[in-house]
Amino acid sequence: xxxxxxxxxPGEPPAEALLRLAEAMVFAAPAPVTPRQLTxxxxxxxxxxxxxxxxxxxxxxxxxxxxxxxxxxxxxxxxDLAARLRxxxxxxxxxxxxxxxxxxxxxxxxxxxxxxxxxxxxxxxxQGTLDQLLEAGLVAPRGRKxxxxxxxxxxxxxxxxxxxxxxxxxxxxxxEDLLVDPAPLDPTPPPEPPPA
Amino acid sequence: xxxxxxxxxPGEPPAEALLRLAEAMVFAAPAPVTPRQLTxxxxxxxxxxxxxxxxxxxxxxxxxxxxxxxxxxxxxxxxDLAARLRxxxxxxxxxxxxxxxxxxxxxxxxxxxxxxxxxxxxxxxxQGTLDQLLEAGLVAPRGRKxxxxxxxxxxxxxxxxxxxxxxxxxxxxxxEDLLVDPAPLDPTPPPEPPPA
Amino acid sequence: MSDLxxxxxxxxxxxxxxxxxxxxxxxxxxxxxxxxxxGQKLDLARISILAxxxxxxxVIEGARKIRLELAADWLVMAAWLTWLKSRxxxxxxxEAAEEGExxxxxxxxxxxxxxxxxxxxxxLAARPQLGHDVFTxxxxxxxxxxxxxxLLLDVPGLIRAYLxxxxxxxxxxxYRPAVLSVWTVKDALSRLALLVGNLPDWxxxxxxxxxxxxxxxxxxAALSSTLLAGLEMARGGAIRLRQDAEFGPILxxxxxxxxxxxxxxxxxxxxx
Numbered sequence: 001x002x003x004x005x006x007x008x009x010p011g012e013p014p015a016e017a018l019l020r021l022a023e024a025m026v027f028a029a030p031a032p033v034t035p036r037q038l039t040x041x042x043x044x045x046x047x048x049x050x051x052x053x054x055x056x057x058x059x060x061x062x063x064x065x066x067x068x069x070x071x072x073x074x075x076x077x078x079x080d081l082a083a084r085l086r087x088x089x090x091x092x093x094x095x096x097x098x099x100x101x102x103x104x105x106x107x108x109x110x111x112x113x114x115x116x117x118x119x120x121x122x123x124x125x126x127q128g129t130l131d132q133l134l135e136a137g138l139v140a141p142r143g144r145k146x147x148x149x150x151x152x153x154x155x156x157x158x159x160x161x162x163x164x165x166x167x168x169x170x171x172x173x174x175x176e177d178l179l180v181d182p183a184p185l186d187p188t189p190p191p192e193p194p195p196a
Numbered sequence: 197x198x199x200x201x202x203x204x205x206p207g208e209p210p211a212e213a214l215l216r217l218a219e220a221m222v223f224a225a226p227a228p229v230t231p232r233q234l235t236x237x238x239x240x241x242x243x244x245x246x247x248x249x250x251x252x253x254x255x256x257x258x259x260x261x262x263x264x265x266x267x268x269x270x271x272x273x274x275x276d277l278a279a280r281l282r283x284x285x286x287x288x289x290x291x292x293x294x295x296x297x298x299x300x301x302x303x304x305x306x307x308x309x310x311x312x313x314x315x316x317x318x319x320x321x322x323q324g325t326l327d328q329l330l331e332a333g334l335v336a337p338r339g340r341k342x343x344x345x346x347x348x349x350x351x352x353x354x355x356x357x358x359x360x361x362x363x364x365x366x367x368x369x370x371x372e373d374l375l376v377d378p379a380p381l382d383p384t385p386p387p388e389p390p391p392a
Numbered sequence: 393m394s395d396l397x398x399x400x401x402x403x404x405x406x407x408x409x410x411x412x413x414x415x416x417x418x419x420x421x422x423x424x425x426x427x428x429x430x431g432q433k434l435d436l437a438r439i440s441i442l443a444x445x446x447x448x449x450x451v452i453e454g455a456r457k458i459r460l461e462l463a464a465d466w467l468v469m470a471a472w473l474t475w476l477k478s479r480x481x482x483x484x485x486x487e488a489a490e491e492g493e494x495x496x497x498x499x500x501x502x503x504x505x506x507x508x509x510x511x512x513x514x515x516l517a518a519r520p521q522l523g524h525d526v527f528t529x530x531x532x533x534x535x536x537x538x539x540x541x542x543l544l545l546d547v548p549g550l551i552r553a554y555l556x557x558x559x560x561x562x563x564x565x566x567y568r569p570a571v572l573s574v575w576t577v578k579d580a581l582s583r584l585a586l587l588v589g590n591l592p593d594w595x596x597x598x599x600x601x602x603x604x605x606x607x608x609x610x611x612x613a614a615l616s617s618t619l620l621a622g623l624e625m626a627r628g629g630a631i632r633l634r635q636d637a638e639f640g641p642i643l644x645x646x647x648x649x650x651x652x653x654x655x656x657x658x659x660x661x662x663x664x
Binding site: 027079094105173 | 519
């Protein structure tokens with residue numbers, strides 16, 4: 001085994017020992033691992049970004065993938081295996097269409113008040129809808145708007161980024177691109193998976 | 197990608213698709229996966245044991261290992277790396293009340309015999325209490341008292357001073373400052389023990 | 393409005409009836425308007441607001457024939473759209489017509505926004521979701537080790553323990569009055585009777601105090617006891633007392649009529 005403390009020559013692939021260490025750290029961590037956290041574990045001369053890139057390449061096409069989430073790295077199962085894994089792993093219910101629309105409005109217009117959400121949707125917002133989003137940890141209060149009544153402002157959480165595998169809010173498609181691209185015109189969500 | 201439902205020829209290594217599926221399942225499962233559980237996920241013709249063996253071989257020498265636990269399989273951080281990733285959190289514990297009282301009496305009355313401690317505390321002293329203090333290195337024998345039975349004299353150790361962040365025993369508050377007149381301080385008599 | 397798909401489109405119903413009966417299925421008037429706009433199969437940017445308005449009013453009119461109790465917001469929107477229609481039908485250039493154009497553009501923009509949000513929701517829903525489609529490691533591995541070997545010790549704790557032990561032990565001890573070592577009248581009587589027989593002349597009463605008296609308190613107690621004993625013996629005539637001046641020395645000498653009960657014996661004292 002190569003000495004993990006030996007410096008990598010520039011351009012060369014990172015030493016196997018560094019890959020092992022990064023693999024173990026990302027694997028054992030309860031949350032996505034940032035390159036900064038990895039840097040603290042690796043020898044000083046090691047390039048955390050290069051190590052992570054090499055590790056991601058190693059998992060290419062496998063049942064588990066190294067993905068970048070909200071600025072950190074995490075192992076997740078490959079998306080194409082979803083249908084088969086849902087048969088053995090317990091899956092919570094999907095959010096209903098109204099909740100998904102409300103979530104999208106909050107994501108695109110945050111921080112946003114409930115009256116503003118209702119204005120955008122052109123319909124009243126049932127309390128249950130906001131409760132669903134809160135319970136799933138996808139939205140959170142972001143202070144109050146300094147207008148009469150001081151309504152609560154809502155925004156998305158890091159869990160929102162994590163759940164939808166986004167690195168940042170900017171990864172959401174631009175509003176204009178959504179309207180131009182007619183592909184996902186059908187707003188109905190995919191059908192509920194049959195209960196396991 | 198090979199069709200996961202295609203039967204493996206006997207003797208040949210399991211198809212990559214089966215390995216991917218097993219890898220994702222073992223990774224995502226909340227408990228070790230038994231070959232029986234894996235069989236239910238894999239196509240009928242697949243050999244779960246062979247798939248698991250091939251998967252284990254693939255992870256040989258990596259930062260993550262496929263290990264058998266209680267009849268099932270799960271991924272664990274490689275033992276040599278787990279040690280490096282382990283963080284030790286110090287949670288100091290308190291001495292039991294009896295031990296603390298005994299320690300205080302020894303500190304203030306040293307050198308003192310066990311019968312004298314019992315007389316001062318007004319209660320018998322279990323051997324376990326003295327053992328706790330000895331084990332923690334807080335007290336040590338200080339010779340024997342030249343009275344009938346030659347009982348062991350006890351005193352505090354240098355470790356006692358360092359544990360309590362004291363330079364010397366004299367840094368403890370004077371007994372006279374603590375106990376102006378201990379007995380009459382408490383006018384209420386101790387409650388009668390309930391009849392057994 | 394022949395090809396309007398019902399919003400949840402799972403049953404093949406006659407579209408017009410479907411729309412009429414399913415007003416409740418729409419999330420408000422804007423939702424219905426968007427559905428109608430989608431029915432135009434046009435880019436929302438080039439949508440005909442006038443056609444849209446006419447469709448909406450037709451739906452509401454049809455619905456009112458069946459159900460009189462339409463929700464207020466459907467009717468509010470209908471009233472506003474009627475106003476909008478009247479403006480849009482005016483010849484171009486009129487001030488009121490421009491007012492209508494602006495209002496129509498605001499409506500179109502609202503519909504575009506709602507459509508964009510709906511598409512964003514669909515975009516999100518189509519992504520592999522954590523916990524639904526992709527999964528993180530199912531079993532946590534806790535690499536945090538808790539070391540409880542160290543002791544939490546501090547001087548205040550030590551002192552609290554010491555005080556607790558001392559108080560408890562102190563409270564348990566039984567109260568025994570301290571033994572007073574004072575010279576009693578009885579002692580004084582014995583001593584005085586013993587010594588006074590040898591007295592040739594007046595002598596100071598203090599000479600009859602015992603030798604080993606520690607504290608001033610004990611000294612004064614012994615003096616008063618001896619005085620009391622002297623007074624008692626003088627009453628019986630066994631001795632005589634005199635004091636020449638206030639606060640002067642008290643003098644004592646053998647009496648002329650020794651009392652029969654003096655000196656009292658150690659055991660036979662009548663007043664125990």
